[in-house]
Amino acid sequence: MIKKVVIVGGGTAGWMTAAALSRHLPKACQVHLIESDQIATVGVGEATIPAIRTFNAGLGIDEQEFMRETNATFKLGIRFQNWGELGEDYYHAFGFYGFPINDVSFHQYWMKMQQNSGAAPIHEYNMPYMASVFDKFEHKQFDNDSIASRYFYAFQFDAALYAQYLRKWSEAKGVTRIEGKVTEVSQHPDTGFIESVTLESGMRIEGDLFIDCSGFRALLMNQTLGIGYQDWSHWLPVNRAWAVSTAYENKDTPIPPYTRARALTGGWQWRIPLQNRTGDGNVFSEQFISEDQALDQLLENIEGKPMNEPRLLRFTTGKRDKIWHKNCVAIGLSAGFLEPLESTSIALIQGAILLLIRNFPNEDFDSATEHEFNRRMNIKYEESRNFLILHYHLTRRNDTDFWNYCRTMAIPDELKHRMDVFRHRGHTAHKNSDLFIEHNWLQVLFGQGMKPESYDPRVDVVEPQEVERLLSQMNKDVAQAAHAMPSHLETLAQYCAGDLISNRLSK
Numbered sequence: 321m322i323k324k325v326v327i328v329g330g331g332t333a334g335w336m337t338a339a340a341l342s343r344h345l346p347k348a349c350q351v352h353l354i355e356s357d358q359i360a361t362v363g364v365g366e367a368t369i370p371a372i373r374t375f376n377a378g379l380g381i382d383e384q385e386f387m388r389e390t391n392a393t394f395k396l397g398i399r400f401q402n403w404g405e406l407g408e409d410y411y412h413a414f415g416f417y418g419f420p421i422n423d424v425s426f427h428q429y430w431m432k433m434q435q436n437s438g439a440a441p442i443h444e445y446n447m448p449y450m451a452s453v454f455d456k457f458e459h460k461q462f463d464n465d466s467i468a469s470r471y472f473y474a475f476q477f478d479a480a481l482y483a484q485y486l487r488k489w490s491e492a493k494g495v496t497r498i499e500g501k502v503t504e505v506s507q508h509p510d511t512g513f514i515e516s517v518t519l520e521s522g523m524r525i526e527g528d529l530f531i532d533c534s535g536f537r538a539l540l541m542n543q544t545l546g547i548g549y550q551d552w553s554h555w556l557p558v559n560r561a562w563a564v565s566t567a568y569e570n571k572d573t574p575i576p577p578y579t580r581a582r583a584l585t586g587g588w589q590w591r592i593p594l595q596n597r598t599g600d601g602n603v604f605s606e607q608f609i610s611e612d613q614a615l616d617q618l619l620e621n622i623e624g625k626p627m628n629e630p631r632l633l634r635f636t637t638g639k640r641d642k643i644w645h646k647n648c649v650a651i652g653l654s655a656g657f658l659e660p661l662e663s664t665s666i667a668l669i670q671g672a673i674l675l676l677i678r679n680f681p682n683e684d685f686d687s688a689t690e691h692e693f694n695r696r697m698n699i700k701y702e703e704s705r706n707f708l709i710l711h712y713h714l715t716r717r718n719d720t721d722f723w724n725y726c727r728t729m730a731i732p733d734e735l736k737h738r739m740d741v742f743r744h745r746g747h748t749a750h751k752n753s754d755l756f757i758e759h760n761w762l763q764v765l766f767g768q769g770m771k772p773e774s775y776d777p778r779v780d781v782v783e784p785q786e787v788e789r790l791l792s793q794m795n796k797d798v799a800q801a802a803h804a805m806p807s808h809l810e811t812l813a814q815y816c817a818g819d820l821i822s823n824r825l826s827k
């Protein structure tokens with residue numbers, strides 16, 4: 321058995337890995353985590369997708385405590401502005417359109433109704449969409465049988481506080497934290513396996529399995545083992561971000577249950593509401609807009625006072641050729657970075673950790689296991705990448721060179737196939753392994769204006785009057801349930817927030 325795991329890096333990836341290993345393999349190995357106060361973490365991963373709840377629940381974390389400690393808010397989805405066309409607005413909400421009828425997806429009936437007698441806009445059948453529009457949120461367990469509970473939620477939180485929270489949690493479970501900068505890595509002369517890392521202080525730390533959570537540097541995977549990087553910037557051309565924290569203007573400034581992604585001229589701007597501030601950033605392609613112009617745009621578009629100097633982050637979208645090589649696994653930014661539009665990074669970290677635990681190696685480091693891990697991680701990265709490319713490619717904007725490039729660029733065959741399948745008859749061709757499944761794809765496809773040419777013929781089996789009756793009922797149920805929900809603020813105040821939120825509610 322592996323006896324000693326050494327994690328290099330204490331950002332979100334490092335501490336999530338340490339926490340999960342100490343929870344799921346507590347007796348199998350000792351976990352050591354090395355981090356350096358001299359090297360800052362990226363610290364801007366603030367928006368998540370619902371998968372994070374499975375991760376936290378797996379650790380046995382108390383959700384209310386975690387939300388209080390990280391200034392977290394609930395997230396029902398992402399609001400996309402100006403993506404399909406300037407002035408357009410839609411949400412990718414974490415839940416379904418209506419109910420299926422006779423095992424055929426709701427949207428197929430809706431498309432037929434649209435062609436014939438007409439139907440309400442499709443988002444009016446989607447509970448988390450309507451709740452987001454009204455800034456509402458109710459803390460409920462998912463219930464597939466009730467339209468009012470057929471949704472998922474995620475969190476928006478302070479990433480630095482999340483890492484600190486997991487650090488406390490992991491240290492209590494026996495993880496050893498070592499402060500220091502790794503300056504040297506030793507490999508076995510014959511096998512090339514990593515044997516130890518040495519810190520600036522001279523301290524040498526040996527291990528059996530090394531996890532590279534050193535961020536964009538990829539200290540072990542790239543700098544030591546020489547594993548290269550697949551550059552995907554011809555599909556995902558953004559390569560810079562300015563990030564800043566912003567104070568709420570006053571206590572009436574809304575705290576919505578969603579992240580906002582507003583498309584600009586050479587990229588897009590995020591706004592992530594936390595309990596005490598927002599996180600804002602302009603993600604852009606430096607080939608189309610300069611760093612100075614992007615900073616001006618960011619500052620023009622924020623809605624309160626900046627709380628710090630904006631920080632510039634530079635990156636190349638893509639993925640490392642291998643994520644597991646010899647006795648080293650890269651997790652986090654060292655493994656790749658797609659870009660933050662759909663909050664996929666923390667989800668990919670989580671995916672890698674769970675896959676590693678399921679395929680945890682013996683001392684012999686079986687090559688089939690390594691291969692299987694890499695194969696499955698490739699699928700996760702490529703599917704997430706294709707979903708992201710869809711947002712850029714499926715635009716009608718022609719107002720800047722950036723959008724002209726995105727609209728006309730060549731796209732991966734797999735994505736082209738999915739778009740063709742949808743265009744033909746409204747099917748999404750998703751796979752069960754996807755991070756994003758049918759309802760996620762549908763919302764972006766419909767949201768950005770794609771219209772299928774026909775619908776699934778099984779729809780015609782149900783009498784049109786019956787379809788009309790069922791759709792009308794679903795529409796009413798969604799409207800009623802969304803109106804009856806408490807506001808996001810009320811739920812936060814009651815569930816997990818301190819004085820900041822309670823003060824907002826007291827008039």
Ligand SMILES: Cc1cc2nc3c(=O)[nH]c(=O)nc-3n(C[C@H](O)[C@H](O)[C@H](O)COP(=O)(O)OP(=O)(O)OC[C@H]3O[C@@H](n4cnc5c(N)ncnc54)[C@H](O)[C@@H]3O)c2cc1C
Binds near residue numbers: 535
């Ligand atoms: C602009 C931007 C926006 C993002 N937004 C989101 C989002 O909304 N949602 C989301 O899920 N993700 C987002 N991400 C991604 C997210 O920030 C990262 O996936 C996450 O923070 C994990 O980073 P990391 O731990 O891999 O690396 P880092 O945070 O960079 O941590 C690296 C660690 O390695 C240590 N280290 C490095 N070199 C050495 C050395 N020589 N010796 C010792 N220690 C060393 C550092 O001290 C640090 O502790 C965003 C990323 C960017 C760039």
